[in-house]
Amino acid sequence: MSDIPAGLEALNYSFAGQRAAGHFAPVLVGVVGSGNLEVLMEPAAGSNCDIHIETSARGFGTIWEAVMRDFHQRHPLAGVRVSINDMGATPAVVSLRLDQAVSELTP
Amino acid sequence: MSALDTAKVSVSYAECSARERIARLVDAESFHEWLPPAERVTSPHLAQLGVPSAFDDGVAIGRATLAGRPVFIAAQEGEFMGGGVGEVHGAKLVGLLRRALRDRPDAVLLLAESGGVRLHEANAGLIAVSEVMRALLDVRAAGIPVVVLIGGANGCFGGMGIVARCADRVVMSDMGRLAMSGPEVIEASHGVDEFDSRDRALVWRTTGGKHRWLSGDCDVLVEDDVTAFRDAAIAALDASMPVTLARLELEHALLASRLRLLPEHVAGDEAVALWARLGVADASRVAELDVDAVRALRTV
Amino acid sequence: MNRTHWNTKADNRAARLARVADALGARQTGKRVATDAIVALLEAALEPGDRVCLEGNNQKQADFLAQSLMQVNPERVHGLHMVQSVLALPEHLDVFENGIASRLDFSFSGPQGAHLAKLVSANRIEIGAIHTYLELFARYFVDLTPKVALVAAHAADAQGNLYTGPNTEDTPAIVEATAFSGGIVIAQVNEWVDGTTTTLPRVDIPADWVDFVVVAPRPNFIEPLFTRDPAQIIEIQVLMAMMAIKGIYAEYGVQRLNHGIGFDTAAIELLLPTYGESLGLKGKICKHWALNPHPALIPAIEAGWVESVHSFGSELGMEEYIRARSDVFFTGRDGSLRSNRAFCQAAGHYACDLFIGSTLQIDLDGNSSTATLGRIAGFGGAPNMGADARGRRHASPAWLKAGREARAGRSGAAGTPRGQKLVVQMVETFREHMQPAFVERLDAWTLQEQANMAVPPIMIYGEDVTHILTEEGIANLLLCRSDAEREQAIRGVAGYTAVGLARDRRMVENLRDRGVIRRPQDIGIDAREATRNLLAARSVRDLVRASGGLYNPPMRFRHW
């Protein structure tokens, strides 16, 4: 842990969505624990998929961007706000939580 | 894979997240959350220490029905900061208890999993835990049973270990732990000879559900199974036991006699010695017995 | 050479035994030596420069003899050449600090790896070579024969017969090499049996291979190395285990195999009776194992999947379970496990169709290594398990299919029909703290420069690796036909590591079309089904239950 500088890193991504998510009850999956994260998905105005990440593992922006791009390619949701609190989850765990969240979206 | 699902009858309480525990414990779809994650009522203190916050600050609270009856429920998430109580986390618990005093549900269920005070906001956490105690005792005095359920991997320690013992009823699984200071803290302070925290069997003999059952520190001992916890919670719905002077005198007598029962120095394992002196048959075999067998051994 | 005397070894041995008798006097009765005479025994039996095997196994340690060797007078005993498989205890290196030993040939240094690297850079130690277990045992019979062996057993009788208990491990190989080349064998034991009121449960090492026996003041140290708590297995590992079972074991019909240690492979073991069963694979895969007695295998054994398990060593807590499952495990007439590292290594190398294990780093050639900077650790048995057995001649469907895939379309020597062992590297693309498992250049190369090694310490050569399995997919390297394809196949499963992000996307999709790369969905796996509920045991206690109470886990794993 000592190699990780103190302070959180905040990252924001926005993708133009294609599939309207419509209205749904906010969904939370995952837990903010070591090597894990929580993903909160909420309906939002507009046709974007806006993603906000706060992570304790600094310096992995490139990877987050690629993970989010691929996620949006799998699920090109529109009108969705994704918020993430991360405690050093690997990309595999991040992708899994995102997919789990999408699978719980119920109009 | 349907064959698998039907074969799997038991869901481990320890393995569930706080939210899964609530969902499986109360009547299906009955949980209504207050200050849910989307409201983002989070800790204002963690970010400056480089720690991400959680949208619920590690505790979910709300109302639900249990066997059709209205209850309030809170569940601490042990994976987030070890379930530590911070300013917001504590205030959510206090708010729930105050609201119970006002709205008078049939019971308040507290699914405790906590290392106690969250050190990253230690002063606020300490005060908050004492506020939880006072609010809990107000609810208890009003005749609304407060039931604490303990079965998470992180146990119930520190201030929350005291809170648990302020409740009307304590339900534990044998995987659960209930104590004050964690074994690591004691080992760090007094050395490995005082408490070898890596000797997990010793840790459980000292703090685990079986010991708490045999010594009377919990009221119900269940398997590590969500349904067992649900059944125990239903059975506790009418378990109100307001604090009276007579009851505290009984409590005092029990604790004082237990203190006399265990000499400062005993040969062999202290837990086994205490059980034996409590009259538990086969005290040396407790560790290997299953929950059913241990349940039958209680003498207090 | 005009040699007239051909029995110098026997003469030397006789001289040593005479010196010992002289030094010990009444403290020696037959082969039995008083505990407090151990240092005197060592000083009399050892000569400067001797080649000495101080038994350090993966698990069992001759710890009392190691501590005693530290106490000999360095003026009498020095410059020893240590030949031992594992450097596990601090004493194993302390003997180099004070000059008692100077040269080392070994296999694995595990927790002492950093200390060893420091000694090497300070020129306090001269390393002959780092071997695999089997390779080192082989050299015991060629040019690294011990003059003195210091071994550990559980009990001895008056004649000097040794009972090792379940952790026989290296002892037979060491003692055989020493005893039949004029050397001296000294054993530490936990117990002495008198032969009348108490007897040895069985004989693991016959008495006439043993010269001296000493009762140690404390039982020899054994560490539980192969217990993985199922509670710590995460969903990603479940997914990867599903991919291994469906995408490799089922595809090739793998009947005989070896698993490395780790949560990834523990997940496979725990998925056999659930996921494997649901695929109808029982009886078709995973029947014969070269494997330590992994507690994680209990549910599969109980479900009737496993016909046989031969073991390198044992595992604490598995004693009674093994005893009650003698159809499956190799046990003595006394009922307890008989392990044997040399034979099990041979079994894993020649008689298994698949090895699957994890690593820390994989490069673009598929070379993989657990070597990290500042540590000289060695690899123990992994290179023997994770290498094609070029001497193998018997066929099996899995071996033939792998061989066909490797040779299809090739001609000449490369196309000559033969099978190939399946060697699978199973890694998550990132380890803890976001350490990438895929790298452009292995740390092994830097370590080679630092420690002045002849070759970089590569655990498993890319040429031997047939599959790389990550959460992103399986790369079948058998099907690659050029270095470029191989590189893209590896990049194509390297996820979001820098190596993975630098993939040629078009080429990777082509490889996927050809089945060189297969994603979970390509083999019919829905990642959302990969939950911990699929594990046949989700905690150590579940394992105890599955064993019918026969498995007795070590204290550190008892969370109840």
Added chain:
Amino acid sequence: MDWNTLATALFGADHGITQEGDLLRGTVHFDREPLAVIGTTNHAPIGVRLALAQARAVLDTIAQHPGRPMLLLIDTQGQQLRRRDELLGINRAMAHLGMAIDLARRRGHRMLGLVYDQALSGGFITSGLIADACDALPEAEIRVMRIPAMARVTKLPEATLNALSQTNPVFAPGVGNYVAMGGVRALWQGDMPAALREALANAPVDDRRALDGQERGGRRLSASVVQRVLDAA
């Protein structure tokens, strides 16, 4: 401050409080009214035995002297860190002490805590912190954990924590921080009897520490979060 000095300042030299080991106990007269004094000294670690001894004193007062106010004098290094105490249920003994104090309040006893030397986490959570109000002397020390220990636990540099503690009272030791957060109601300065008199007269019976923390700016969220729960749909 030495407990005897404090007692003499409050109740005169013949205060009648006695020390048995680490336990303080006695009945004093203050403004001609009897007042029960219960407490600890020598920075006592609170184990099962000491928690029970204090609870005994509280229960005796409830039984024998209905309505008599009680003053809890606090000096503790925290809970006893011993395996034996854990085995014997130290958390239950602490809870028992807390419930005794809480019951006394419900039965009309005025319950006051005073940190006169030092108070650490588990040592006073079920004494001073569960009384009607907890006051402190200005030189008292209150904390959960010192900053070096906290640095080890949180894996954050000490310098960072020290810097942050200047602006945020939430984790740094210090009696002032506890006042700002509402955990300590007031500091007793100067005239000790006047301070006690004020406390006996004005300490609230209901728990308003969150409101104090909000008003004093040391704990800005607690009260509003409680209110949000009460108001939530």
